[in-house]
Amino acid sequence: MNSPAVHHAASPKPVVRQMWGGGPLRRWSLAKTTQTPLGYSRGFVGAYVCDECLAPCEGVYQLREPHKWVCGACKRKLALARGGR
Numbered sequence: 001m002n003s004p005a006v007h008h009a010a011s012p013k014p015v016v017r018q019m020w021g022g023g024p025l026r027r028w029s030l031a032k033t034t035q036t037p038l039g040y041s042r043g044f045v046g047a048y049v050c051d052e053c054l055a056p057c058e059g060v061y062q063l064r065e066p067h068k069w070v071c072g073a074c075k076r077k078l079a080l081a082r083g084g085r
């Protein structure tokens with residue numbers, strides 16, 4: 001059995017992962033992809049992902065209560081839900 005090494009190309013598909021304990025969610029992959037163009041730690045990262053609606057977005061806001069990282073739309077929604085005080 002001397003077959004050439006075939007690498008099952010580990011699909012570099014981006015996954016959503018938390019950047020650190022209590023940190024924001026972000027698209028991350030082991031290999032560089034169009035969705036994860038930025039080198040970060042031992043992989044590549046792309047858009048942040050909202051904790052609330054799970055949609056990728058340009059940036060997320062950190063909320064204190066509940067502790068979440070959310071997009072602008074969700075931040076407004078949650079602020080209204082709390083009575084905005």
Ligand SMILES: [Zn+2]
Nearest residue numbers: 050053071074
């Ligand atoms: Zn959101």
